Amino acid sequence: xxxxxxxxxxxxxxxxxxxxxxxxxxxxxxxxxxxxxxxxxxxxxxxxxxxxxxxxxxxxxxxxxxxxxxxxxxxxxxxxxxxxxxxxxxxxxxxxxxxxxxxxxxxxxxxxxxxxxxxxxxxxxxxxxxxxxxxxxxxxxxxxxxxxxxxxxxxxxxxxxxxxxxxxxxxxxxxxxxxxxxxxxxxxxxxxxxxxxxxxxxxxxxxxxxxxxxxxxxxxxxxxxxxxxxxxxxxxxxxxxxxxxxxxxxxxxxxxxxxxxxxxxxxxxxxxxxxxxxxxxxxxxxxxxxxxxxxxxxxxxxxxxxxxxxxxxxxxxxxxxxxxxxxxxxxxxxxxxxxxxxxxxxxxxxxxxxxxxxxxxxxxxxxxxxxxxxxxxxxxxxxxxxxxxxxxxxxxxxxxxxxxxxxxxxxxxxxxxxxxxxxxxxxxxxxxxxxxxxxxxxxxxxxxxxxxxxxxxxxxxxxxxxxxxxxxxxxxxxxxxxxxxxxxxxxxxxxxxxxxxxxxxxxxxxxxxxxxxxxxxxxxxxxxxxxxxxxxxxxxxxxxxxxxxxxxxxxxx
Numbered sequence: 319x320x321x322x323x324x325x326x327x328x329x330x331x332x333x334x335x336x337x338x339x340x341x342x343x344x345x346x347x348x349x350x351x352x353x354x355x356x357x358x359x360x361x362x363x364x365x366x367x368x369x370x371x372x373x374x375x376x377x378x379x380x381x382x383x384x385x386x387x388x389x390x391x392x393x394x395x396x397x398x399x400x401x402x403x404x405x406x407x408x409x410x411x412x413x414x415x416x417x418x419x420x421x422x423x424x425x426x427x428x429x430x431x432x433x434x435x436x437x438x439x440x441x442x443x444x445x446x447x448x449x450x451x452x453x454x455x456x457x458x459x460x461x462x463x464x465x466x467x468x469x470x471x472x473x474x475x476x477x478x479x480x481x482x483x484x485x486x487x488x489x490x491x492x493x494x495x496x497x498x499x500x501x502x503x504x505x506x507x508x509x510x511x512x513x514x515x516x517x518x519x520x521x522x523x524x525x526x527x528x529x530x531x532x533x534x535x536x537x538x539x540x541x542x543x544x545x546x547x548x549x550x551x552x553x554x555x556x557x558x559x560x561x562x563x564x565x566x567x568x569x570x571x572x573x574x575x576x577x578x579x580x581x582x583x584x585x586x587x588x589x590x591x592x593x594x595x596x597x598x599x600x601x602x603x604x605x606x607x608x609x610x611x612x613x614x615x616x617x618x619x620x621x622x623x624x625x626x627x628x629x630x631x632x633x634x635x636x637x638x639x640x641x642x643x644x645x646x647x648x649x650x651x652x653x654x655x656x657x658x659x660x661x662x663x664x665x666x667x668x669x670x671x672x673x674x675x676x677x678x679x680x681x682x683x684x685x686x687x688x689x690x691x692x693x694x695x696x697x698x699x700x701x702x703x704x705x706x707x708x709x710x711x712x713x714x715x716x717x718x719x720x721x722x723x724x725x726x727x728x729x730x731x732x733x734x735x736x737x738x739x740x741x742x743x744x745x746x747x748x749x750x751x752x753x754x755x756x757x758x759x760x761x762x763x764x765x766x767x768x769x770x771x772x773x774x775x776x777x778x779x780x781x782x783x784x785x786x787x788x789x790x791x792x793x794x795x796x797x798x799x800x801x802x803x804x805x806x807x808x809x810x811x812x813x814x815x816x817x818x819x820x821x822x823x824x825x826x827x828x829x830x831x832x833x834x835x836x837x838x839x840x841x842x843x844x845x846x847x848x849x850x851x852x853x854x855x856x857x858x859x860x861x862x863x864x865x866x867x868x869x870x871x872x873x874x875x
Contacts, residue, residue, distance in 0.1 A: 323839070325830040326846030327606065334609035339601060346845050348598035353820050353844065355595070356502045361686070364504040371584040375497040375509045377557045378452060379516050381489040384459065384550045386520025388428070388482065391543050393647075394528050396421055400539040405472040418780070420472055425776050427476045429769050431483020432490065436769070439488040440762030444570075444614060448496045448758075449563045455488035456555040460548065467544045487769075491761040498749035498757065499564040500584055503820060507685045510749040511678060511742035518674040518737070525668045566754050569600040600754075603822040606844065607755045610829055614755050619763050623828045627752050630834075631764035633812060634694075634747045636771050637805040638740060641698060642705050642798030644775035646670075646736060648783065649729035652722050652792070666726075670733050677737030689838065690743050691815040697739020698806040704732045705799035712792025725792045750816050753825060811835075820844070 327335075336342045365372065395401040395416075402414040409415055416424075435455070443451040462485065465478030493516075497509040527546060531539040562584060565577040574597055581593045610623060619628045653666055684693050708728050714721040752760030781787040782794040790797070814837035816824060822844035832840050 323832075323836060324841040324843065325826055325832060326843045327826050328829065331606065331609045331829070332846075335602070335605045338605040338608065345598045345602055348595040349602040349822075350845055352592075352595035352599035353822065355592070356504075356599075356820060357818065359502055359504050361504050364502050367586055367588070368501055368505060368584060369586055371500045372505065372509065374561050374584070375493075375500055376512060377554065377561065378448075378496050379493040379509070379513050381452070381456065381550065381554055382493060382513055382516035383520040383523070384547055385486040385489060386517040387524040387547065387550075388486075388520075390521045390524035391528070392424055392428070392479070394524075395540055398528070398532075398540060400534065400537060404537060404540070405469075405475060416472075420476075422776065423476055424472075424479055426773050427479035428483040428486065429773050429776075431480040432487035432769050433483075433766055434480075435484040435487020436491060436762045436766050437487075438484070439492050440616060440759040442488075443492050443495065443758040444567070447563050447567050448492055448499075449558060449561055451488060452492055452496075452558045452561075453555060455485040455492070456551040456558060459485040459551045460555070463544065463547050467541060487765070491758065491765050494745055494749040495757050495761050496564060499566040499754070500562075503818060506750055507690070507746045507817075508682050510746040511681055511685070513745045514737070514742035515675060515678045518671055518678060522668060522671040522675065525671060529665070529668070565597070566600055566604075569597065569604050570755060574601065599820075599822070602844070603754060603820075603825065606822060606825055607753045610753075610825065614759070616759050616763065619752075619756055619759050623831075624753060624756055624760070626831075627756075627828060628760050628763055630751050630813060631748045631760050632767040633808060634740075634744045634751075635764045635768035637698070637809065638744055639768060639771035639775055641701055641736075641740065641802040641805045642732070642795070643736060643741075644772075644779050645705070645708075645794060645798050646729055646733050648779075649726045649733070652729065653726035657719050657722075666730075670730055673730060673734045674737040674741070677734050677739075678742045680738045681742040684738065685743060685746065685817070689815050689817040690747050691809075691813050691834075691838070693739050694743050694747070694813060695806065695809055697735055697743070698802060698809060700735045700739070701732055702799055702802040702806060704728050704735065705795040705802055708732075708792050708795030709797075709799055710795075712790065712795060714792075716791060721792070725795075747813070747816065750819075750821075751814075751824070753828075754821050 339345050359367070399414065402416055405420075406414040406416045439451060439455075442454070446454075459482065462478065462481040465481055466475055469475040469478055494510055494513055497513065498506055501509050524543070527543050531542055534542075562580045563576070565580040565584070568574070568577040568580060577597050577600060578593050581588065581596055585593070585596075613621070618624060649666070649670060681693065688696075708725050711721050711725050711728075716722070748761055748764050749757075779794075782790045782797065812834050814827070814832075814834040817838065819827070819837075819842075823842040826842050826844050827837055827840065
């Protein structure tokens with residue numbers, strides 16, 4: 319018997335579950351076998367058994383490349399002479415510029431569109447399924463790109479940013495939810511964190527494209543980057559037409575036969591008994607969640623046990639914005655102040671995105687070894703220390719090139735820490751922490767909070783660094799270091815560890831209000847209290863799983 323605390327499903331809830339499932343005892347035995355097989359699966363076994371699921375998840379997540387691509391485009395277009403001459407105003411010295419108001423408008427226009435898209439996705443993906451919603455979003459993306467490509471004035475460009483932002487909002491959350499539902503526990507952190515890689519890849523590609531058009535002296539210097547966005551949605555749309563639906567969504571809709579057919583497509587070398595076990599587990603978990611909280615509306619994300627899950631998901635994403643990430647993109651500014659040439663500082667920005675890519679890949683190995691919570695907390699500690707050091711350097715003279723080099727270098731180090739910890743880990747946390755019945759809406763609500771905080775960051779950062787405003791320079795690190803410390807306190811007390819947990823186990827942990835710090839050490843039995851005797855259940859599970867070790871685990875946990 320384990321010395322750890324043990325929690326089980328409330329007996330009243332189990333009675334409701336029993337009444338909601340036909341042939342309850344058979345379903346429980348099969349579901350136990352599926353849960354045990356999934357928890358004991360190794361990474362190598364997961365890749366061997368689910369290569370198709372991995373491929374489909376990667377395909378859909380690649381849509382996020384478009385968002386990372388466009389974010390870099392717009393931010394860098396403000397410094398592109400060909401763009402400013404077309405859409406900006408002329409200054410007394412004869413040069414052109416995009417006014418600060420329009421810069422904020424264009425940057426936040428995409429954010430407004432994203433909020434609309436996020437709200438639509440939370441409803442549409444649950445109503446019509448992930449596949450159909452993704453097809454609709456990609457189709458809209460193809461049409462929306464025409465607006466900025468042919469925009470004759472900055473007002474039309476703003477409209478284009480808003481309309482492009484709507485499918486971006488869908489991509490941001492649908493891809494994470496899909497990845498979390500088509501692969502087993504052991505592959506969840508890799509596929510959900512891959513979303514962050516796609517975002518960084520988009521930034522790297524955009525930086526390379528912009529570097530290539532710098533010497534063009536026509537409107538094609540900005541039209542070609544806009545047009546390149548069409549290279550993504552068409553092949554992705556074809557892929558989505560062939561992609562399988564989430565089997566969890568099909569079970570929620572009562573299409574159990576459809577879920578069986580989907581699992582046959584997703585799992586390689588699976589027997590019909592294994593397929594049936596997996597479907598039984600989904601049926602049991604869905605019935606368990608219906609008994610705990612029957613609703614599936616946005617309002618239900620803020621009720622009962624789901625309120626805490628929504629807080630964790632939203633908090634994990636808010637921390638990304640409130641721990642100084644807005645400061646990280648200014649490393650090139652400090653390096654320029656240190657004397658680095660403009661072209662070299664541009665090349666440095668590409669290197670910075672490369673650090674982000676390397677950091678995300680590193681997070682895969684760190685997450686599997688240390689878990690989400692430990693990596694998240696460690697990242698915040700490291701980031702806080704770097705930001706406070708930058709803040710201290712901010713008190714040195716602006717004429718000190720050494721101090722500016724140090725600040726620029728530390729911001730690059732901050733990028734490496736961020737993208738190895740809270741950057742990609744957040745996607746894993748958000749993708750798995752919500753209940754299966756409310757996952758799409760929980761992720762959408764969490765991302766909406768993230769976008770709102772991003773809008774706030776976009777407004778306040780120029781005031782900190784602009785020479786006509788606060789002009790804090792490196793001292794801004796003290797501000798973000800303080801907020802990073804607050805984020806660390808929240809994460810310590812509120813962020814639970816979900817490594818290795820099945821969705822049913824997470825349901826039971828939240829139902830029993832287990833402390834975030836005890837999530838990893840608490841034993842969980844999703845099936846406790848069912849009418850089949852433990853001896854019979856163990857014998858049946860041994861037959862289904864084919865492992866005496868698994869039965870021993872069930873008997874002694």
